[in-house]
Amino acid sequence: MASIQQFQPSAPADLIINALIQDGCAVIDAVLQPDQHVKLKRDLGAHLSAIPDCQGDFYGYATKRLGLLFNKSDVFYDMAIHPSILAVMDHFLLPSCSQYQINLTQAISIGPNEPRQIMHQDDPMFPFMHPGAEVMVNCMWAIDDFTETNGSTVLVPGSHTWPRQESLNLALNDLPADQISLGTMKAGSVLIYLGSLFHCGGRNETQERRCGAVISYSLGWLRQAENAYLGYSLAELQAMPAKLQELIGYFVHKPNLGSINGRHPLDFVKDPANPNLFTEFLPEAAKPFVKAFRNDSLSKAAA
Ligand SMILES: O=C(O)CCC(=O)C(=O)O
Ligand SMILES: [Fe+2]
Numbered sequence: 280m281a282s283i284q285q286f287q288p289s290a291p292a293d294l295i296i297n298a299l300i301q302d303g304c305a306v307i308d309a310v311l312q313p314d315q316h317v318k319l320k321r322d323l324g325a326h327l328s329a330i331p332d333c334q335g336d337f338y339g340y341a342t343k344r345l346g347l348l349f350n351k352s353d354v355f356y357d358m359a360i361h362p363s364i365l366a367v368m369d370h371f372l373l374p375s376c377s378q379y380q381i382n383l384t385q386a387i388s389i390g391p392n393e394p395r396q397i398m399h400q401d402d403p404m405f406p407f408m409h410p411g412a413e414v415m416v417n418c419m420w421a422i423d424d425f426t427e428t429n430g431s432t433v434l435v436p437g438s439h440t441w442p443r444q445e446s447l448n449l450a451l452n453d454l455p456a457d458q459i460s461l462g463t464m465k466a467g468s469v470l471i472y473l474g475s476l477f478h479c480g481g482r483n484e485t486q487e488r489r490c491g492a493v494i495s496y497s498l499g500w501l502r503q504a505e506n507a508y509l510g511y512s513l514a515e516l517q518a519m520p521a522k523l524q525e526l527i528g529y530f531v532h533k534p535n536l537g538s539i540n541g542r543h544p545l546d547f548v549k550d551p552a553n554p555n556l557f558t559e560f561l562p563e564a565a566k567p568f569v570k571a572f573r574n575d576s577l578s579k580a581a582a
């Protein structure tokens with residue numbers, strides 16, 4: 280079986296990034312403090328116990344899925360803006376956008392006897408070719424221990440470098456054992472995997488559920504998989520740290536994408552009726568050129 284590189288929470292982000300460049304996946308061990316983990320499991324457990332298994336040949340029939348995690352437990356706030364995670368996102372996503380965002384949040388609780396999911400990449404949800412550049416990166420946080428038998432994520436290290444045409448090739452479901460890895464990890468750890476990496480939920484052969492929570496990040500100019508604007512109330516939004524408010528979608532991707540009546544969405548939600556001036560959100564690099572062109576036009580007109 281192929282191995283996955285594991286890191287301590289204190290590991291320099293560069294080492295984690297290098298592992299992701301090489302393998303497409305990496306684990307950071309024991310990121311959550313024990314008290315955070317206890318709270319998270321309790322908060323999430325209350326919600327998961329109240330919902331039925333989902334229904335779908337991809338999602339599973341013995342698996343519970345639950346979104347909008349930032350109104351389920353405030354422990355998710357810290358997870359989403361963890362410095363090592365953001366350093367990874369800066370590396371993979373910032374070269375292709377002025378700001379990245381949270382694509383979705385989803386707790387995935389795989390129940391007894393759920394078979395292995397079909398092998399897949401997550402990023403074909405964005406139907407355009409993007410050779411070489413990642414458009415999304417996922418973090419799978421272990422809420423329970425991820426073991427050899429309870430449905431740990433199955434990964435194909437290195438498959439992020441395969442030609443895109445191999446997507447959705449059913450033969451991938453029979454890859455030899457030495458090409459696949461199991462994302463086994465202790466509760467409170469996080470598995471990071473690139474959107475282009477082949478992977479799937481594993482088969483749960485035990486009588487216990489395996490709960491993980493995905494926080495997925497994507498380029499800031501793509502549509503988000505989870506509609507956070509409808510999902511979180513104004514009060515829930517205001518309870519979040521400022522960085523998280525931006526990450527769930529309340530930001531302007533420059534130029535002007537996501538603005539509202541010429542305003543930043545966070546200014547708008549604070550005071551929707553304020554008749555502010557209609558302002559522009561230009562990339563820093565473009566501002567001097569746009570200004571110089573305008574000044575030039577004005578002086579020509581005056582001449
Ligand atoms: O639950 C897992 O380990 C992975 C699930 C997954 O890859 C998916 O649903 O897209
Ligand atoms: Fe997936």
